[in-house]
Amino acid sequence: MVEVESIDNNLLPHLFRTEYTKMIAVICHLFGMQHIELAEDIASDTFLKATEIWSLKGIPENPIAWLYTVAKNKTKDYLKRNVFFEKEILPNIKAENLEYYETNIDFTEQNIKDSQLAMIFAVCDPANSQEAQICLALQILCGFSLEDIANAFLSNKETIKKRLQRARENLRRQHFEIQNLDPTEILLRLDAVITTLYLLFNEGYFSRSNDKLIRKDLCSEAMRLTFTLTENAMTNTGKVNALLALQCFQSSRLDARVSASEETVLFDEQDKNLWNTELINKGNYYLVEACSKDELSKYHLEASIAYWHTTADDNEKWKYILPLYNQLILVEYSPITALNRTFAFSKVYGNEKAIAEAEKLNLQINHYYHSLLGYLYSPIDTDKAIRHFRQSISLTNSDVEKKQLSKTIYRLEKDTQSL
Amino acid sequence: MKEFVFIFRNSDNPNFKPSPEQMQQVMTSWTNWMGGIAAQNKLVSNGNRLSMSIAKTIKPNNVITDGPYTEIKEFINGYTIVKAANIKEAVELAKDCPILKMGGNVEVRAIVTPDDNS
Numbered sequence: 001m002v003e004v005e006s007i008d009n010n011l012l013p014h015l016f017r018t019e020y021t022k023m024i025a026v027i028c029h030l031f032g033m034q035h036i037e038l039a040e041d042i043a044s045d046t047f048l049k050a051t052e053i054w055s056l057k058g059i060p061e062n063p064i065a066w067l068y069t070v071a072k073n074k075t076k077d078y079l080k081r082n083v084f085f086e087k088e089i090l091p092n093i094k095a096e097n098l099e100y101y102e103t104n105i106d107f108t109e110q111n112i113k114d115s116q117l118a119m120i121f122a123v124c125d126p127a128n129s130q131e132a133q134i135c136l137a138l139q140i141l142c143g144f145s146l147e148d149i150a151n152a153f154l155s156n157k158e159t160i161k162k163r164l165q166r167a168r169e170n171l172r173r174q175h176f177e178i179q180n181l182d183p184t185e186i187l188l189r190l191d192a193v194i195t196t197l198y199l200l201f202n203e204g205y206f207s208r209s210n211d212k213l214i215r216k217d218l219c220s221e222a223m224r225l226t227f228t229l230t231e232n233a234m235t236n237t238g239k240v241n242a243l244l245a246l247q248c249f250q251s252s253r254l255d256a257r258v259s260a261s262e263e264t265v266l267f268d269e270q271d272k273n274l275w276n277t278e279l280i281n282k283g284n285y286y287l288v289e290a291c292s293k294d295e296l297s298k299y300h301l302e303a304s305i306a307y308w309h310t311t312a313d314d315n316e317k318w319k320y321i322l323p324l325y326n327q328l329i330l331v332e333y334s335p336i337t338a339l340n341r342t343f344a345f346s347k348v349y350g351n352e353k354a355i356a357e358a359e360k361l362n363l364q365i366n367h368y369y370h371s372l373l374g375y376l377y378s379p380i381d382t383d384k385a386i387r388h389f390r391q392s393i394s395l396t397n398s399d400v401e402k403k404q405l406s407k408t409i410y411r412l413e414k415d416t417q418s419l
Numbered sequence: 420m421k422e423f424v425f426i427f428r429n430s431d432n433p434n435f436k437p438s439p440e441q442m443q444q445v446m447t448s449w450t451n452w453m454g455g456i457a458a459q460n461k462l463v464s465n466g467n468r469l470s471m472s473i474a475k476t477i478k479p480n481n482v483i484t485d486g487p488y489t490e491i492k493e494f495i496n497g498y499t500i501v502k503a504a505n506i507k508e509a510v511e512l513a514k515d516c517p518i519l520k521m522g523g524n525v526e527v528r529a530i531v532t533p534d535d536n537s
Binding site: 322323325326327329330333337338341342345357360361362 | 447451455457459460462465
C-alpha cells in the first residue's frame with residue numbers, strides 16, 4: 001500500500017501509472033478487446049473523478065480501494081444505461097447474463113493479475129509489426145502517454161498517434177478471444193510475447209533516447225510484464241525465466257552505464273560499486289530456474305553471457321563467454337552477435353587472430369563493425385585504427401557515439417605524436 | 420548463394436585415446452570454426468556427427484556387415500551445410516576445419532537444386 005503522507009503531490013500520477021492499465025485490463029478481460037476504448041473511458045473518468053473529489057475532500061484512507069470502487073460503479077452504470085452498451089453489447093447479452101457481468105466486475109488482486117496476463121497476450125498480436133506491438137504495449141500495458149512513447153522512439157507525437165491507431169485497428173480486426181484465453185492459444189503466442197518483451201527492454205537499455213528516466217521506465221516496465229508471466233504456471237517457462245534473468249543482469253548495470261552527463265559509460269570503465277547486487281542475485285535465481293527447465297533458447301545463452309559479465313572482471317570469463325557466443329550465433333544470426341562474438345574471440349585468442357575473423361564478416365556498412373576493427377587495430381596499427389573509427393563516425397546517426405569515437409581518435413593521435 | 424555440404428572423413432585409429440584436455444580442445448576448435456562460419460551468416464545447418472560404433476552396411480541379398488567401412492579405412496564421421504557464392508568460397512571456409520589437423524579431410528559438394536542440370 002502507498003504511504004499517502006510522503007507522496008501527497010505525486011500520489012495521483014503515481015496511482016495513474018500503476019492502476020490505470022490494471023483497470024483497463026480487467027474491463028477488457030470482461031467485455032472483450034473490441035471494447036478497449038470503453039475501458040479507457042471508464043478508467044479516465046475514474047481518475048478525473050478522483051482529481052475532483054480528492055482536491056476538495058482530501059485523499060481517502062485507502063486510495064486504491066476508492067479508485068476501484070468508483071471504476072466498478074462506473075462500469076455498472078455503463079452496463080445499465082449507456083446507449084453504446086444497448087446497441088453494441090446488449091444484443092449479445094441475454095437478460096439473465098446481465099447479472100453475470102454485473103457481479104463479475106472484479107478488481108481483486110487475482111483477477112487483476114489474470115486480466116493483465118490476458119492483455120499482454122492480446123496486445124502482442126503478430127498481426128502488428130514488432131515496433132507497433134511495442135508502442136501498443138507501452139500505451140495499453142504500461143500507461144505511457146503519447147509524448148512518453150514519442151520520446152522513447154525519438155519520434156513525434158503525430159507519427160506515434162497514427163501508428164497506434166493503425167495498430168489498434170488491426171487488433172480489432174483480429175477478434176482475439178481475451179475472455180477465455182486457452183492454453184493452446186497461450187502456447188502459440190508465447191514466443192511472440194517474449195520477443196516483444198525482449199525488444200521492449202532493449203528499447204530502454206540501448207535506447208535511442210538519452211533521457212535516463214524514460215530508459216529506466218522502459219526497462220522496469222518490461223521486467224514487470226515478464227515477471228507477470230512467471231507468476232502463471234502456463235507461462236512460467238524456461239524461456240520466460242531466462243529472459244527475466246537477462247533483464248535482471250542487464251539492469252543491474254543501468255546506473256553504472258550512464259554518467260552524470262548522460263553519456264554511455266563503456267563496460268570496462270564502469271564503477272562496479274554502482275552495480276546493483278540485489279538485481280544480480282535475482283538474475284542468478286531466474287537463470288537457475290530457466291536452466292532447470294528442459295529447454296535451451298537464445299535467451300538462455302544471452303542470460304548466461306550477461307551472467308559472466310556480472311562476475312569479477314578477470315580475463316578468465318571470456319573463455320566461457322566465447323563458446324556461448326558460438327552457440328548463440330548458431331541459434332540465430334545477427335550482425336551484432338557476429339561482432340560481439342568476434343570481440344570475445346579477441347579476448348581469448350588476441351587481436352591479430354580476431355582481425356582475421358572480423359574481416360570475413362562482410363559488414364562494411366555497419367558502424368559497429370568499424371568500431372570493432374578500430375578497437376582491434378589500436379594496439380597494432382594506429383593509422384588503420386583511426387581510419388576505421390572515422391568510417392564508424394560517418395556511418396552512425398548517434399551524436400553520443402560520434403562524440404565518443406572522436407574522443408578515441410583524439411587519444412590515439414595524441415599517443416602517436418608523443419612517441 | 421549456393422548451398423554446399425562439407426563431408427568430414429577420418430581414418431580409423433583404434434590406438435587414439437584422447438585425454439579429457441585433448442577432447443576439450445577438439446570441442447573448442449570445432450565450435451570456434453562453426454561459430455566463425457555462422458558469424459559470416461554462411462551456416463545453413465550444423466549438420467550431424469555420425470556414430471562409428473552403431474553402424475551397419477546393408478548390401479544386396481541381405482548381406483549386412485558391421486561398420487560403415489569394409490574395403491576402405493576412411494569413414495565419414497559427419498557433415499555440415501554451408502552457403503557460399505561459389506565453390507571457391509566454400510573451399511575457403513573449409514580450409515580452417517579442425518579435422519584437417521587430426522589427419523582427416525573435408526569433401527566439399529554442391530547441393531543439387533532443381534535448377535541444376537548437372
